Amino acid sequence: MRGYPFIVIEGLDGTGKTTLRKGLFRLWEGLYGVTPLCILTSNFMAADAAADIVEGKYQPSPDNRDRYLQALVADKEATLVRLVRPALPNRPVISDRWLVSELAFFAVKHDMKPGETYERLAAGISEPVDLTLVLDLDPRDSLRRAHGRQGDAVREDWDVLDVQARVRQVYTEIVNGPAAYPLLGSVAHIDASASPGSVLDQVWQVLIAHDLVPPLDPATEAVAGER
Amino acid sequence: MVLEEAAGIVALGMAIRVLEEHLRAGGVAEAGLRMAxxxxxxxxxxxxxxxPALLEELAELRLVDLVSIAVPWRGRFTKYAGGTGAGQVE
Incomplete structure (x- = not known):
């Protein structure tokens, strides 16, 4: 059994994914004494796939759709082999987006059903996530937050209400039927309208409920990381 | 104002450590403690x-060392711009 969990944070732009990731990082490091590894949905671990990832993401077209899917599979599998799997015996891994965001992207940009995209991705991805956290917020509020923050690029063809509403539909569909997506692991709906502290507490309780954090009882602390 | 902000950050760091001790001592079941x-x-x-800007404003004050390690932040282990470098924690 591997030691620590692979946790994914998903949600619309502006729902607080980065804030939650940083909060979880501090929680793990400060309270549990373990420094997590944080990764992104694309980590450019498969060098040959890098160009197709950039083109497929920023210039999506029917011509590059399948190459983009294959590139995502290659990059995620390389990330799993080179980063995630070696880390999990020693530390949790927290990913800012992973599979759900790809399902939403292909639904919006290529009109592919999430189940169809999932099957294509799952064919080449060997490692499941332990817990996928879906931060849920009304797109009007998430867009307000996304446009209000400093130093973050807002994409004109993506960070608009109709697109974000469609993305949220995909998220909702997945949250309501997670059994169809086993690589997501357990899927938890998180109310992102709450304050950052409350969101972190919600997530912490989910981690405890799923037995994904080590015990803090001083008498049992020695078994931390050997769940 | 700079000193007030610096003191606030040091107090926040202290609060985090005190809360961690209480949580390790069995306080995770207490909703109020967890939320705090x-x-x-x-x-x-x-x-x-x-x-980064606050540390810059503190400039040569020795307080800069205390503030820079009071709370976790992503530049904690880098040498701050300016100053003596005495706050390096690498």
Whole structure:
């Protein structure tokens, strides 16, 4: 059994994914004494796939759709082999987006059903996530937050209400039927309208409920990381 | 104002450590304690973006060493711009 969990944070732009990731990082490091590894949905671990990832993401077209899917599979599998799997015996891994965001992207940009995209991705991805956290917020509020923050690029063809509403539909569909997506692991709906502290507490309780954090009882602390 | 902000960050760091000790001593089941810790961690995330400028404003004050390691932030282990370098924690 591997030691620590692979946790994914998903949600619309502006729902607080980065804030939650940083909060979880501090929680793990400060309270549990373990420094997590944080990764992104694309980590450019498969060098040959890098160009197709950039083109497929920023210039999506029917011509590059399948190459983009294959590139995502290659990059995620390389990330799993080179980063995630070696880390999990020693530390949790927290990913800012992973599979759900790809399902939403292909639904919006290529009109592919999430189940169809999932099957294509799952064919080449060997490692499941332990817990996928879906931060849920009304797109009007998430867009307000996304446009209000400093130093973050807002994409004109993506960070608009109709697109974000469609993305949220995909998220909702997945949250309501997670059994169809086993690589997501357990899927938890998180109310992102709450304050950052409350969101972190919600997530912490989910981690405890799923037995994904080590015990803090001083008498049992020695078994931390050997769940 | 700079000193007030610096003192606030040091107090936040102290609060985080005190809460961690209580949580390790069996306090995870206490909702109020858990929430206080989560709020403190969220506050530390919020002050992170202010840290480089604040350390710059503290300039040569020795307080800069204490402030730079009081709360977790992403530049904690890098040498701050300016100053003597005495706050390096690498």
């Amino acid at each position: 810790y989560c709020r403190a961690l969220a506050a530390s995330v919020a002050v992170e973006r202010r840290m």
